[in-house]
Amino acid sequence: METAAFYIFAAITVVGSIGVIGQRNPMHSVMLLITSFGGLAGLYVLLDAPFSAVTQIIIYAGAIMVLFLFVVMLLNASREEPSPRGLLRPGSMKYGVVISVLLAIEAVWAISRLGPARFDETTGEEVSSVANIGRSLFTTHAFAFEATSILILVAMVGAVVLARKEH
């Protein structure tokens, strides 16, 4: 049952991601990426990480992707200029294919060299507890958490400055 769920979510994620890079309309790319994030959220649930699953949906699919959608609509970029060479960039294309296929083969090969690493079923309760995450986030990782707020502030100011029209 759980294995079947893993394969279904993995298929949604991989097919969605391939769809993102496989077709022309950026609007469809964003939609497919949201689908792919839904599959990832399912995988997080299988990994006893409901907090990550929910933040994945709310923040990633809900907020970041909406930002992308806004920009796609704002630039009216769904009309990508047609090119005789198709979707792909000319020169770098063959190297890109070679490098990514090699990367995938290498990653899968390296991982298959490990013996099967089984999860410890007894720690599920402890890991999935949002209370534990909150405690760890605001005590052990408190400095990183505060640094994050500065990062967000800088990004916000940067985005406003960059996108502003010059007078």
Added chain:
Amino acid sequence: MVPLNYYLALSGVLFAIGTAGVFLRRNLITVMLSIEIMLNAVNLTFVAVGRYAGTVDGQIITFFVMTVAAAEAAVGLAIVIALFRHKETLSPEAYTSLKW
């Protein structure tokens, strides 16, 4: 439960799809979406390994990666808008003035 290896292999495949997108596509928005795919592949690794180690640290670092992704998307899309204003195109080939 499905062994850790399956999650790591899936994450490797997702990361490779992301790199393929960055190398292959000639649209700035799609290139940024491919970067998001790569960030999510790494997130999956963090959550899976954190679960394997029996700690919540994997999920916490996922949270930070999401924050950085949000900041990256905001700044990156602002740059895309500023670039689009100059040349009215999203093709990366149009923006080569910094090329040496």
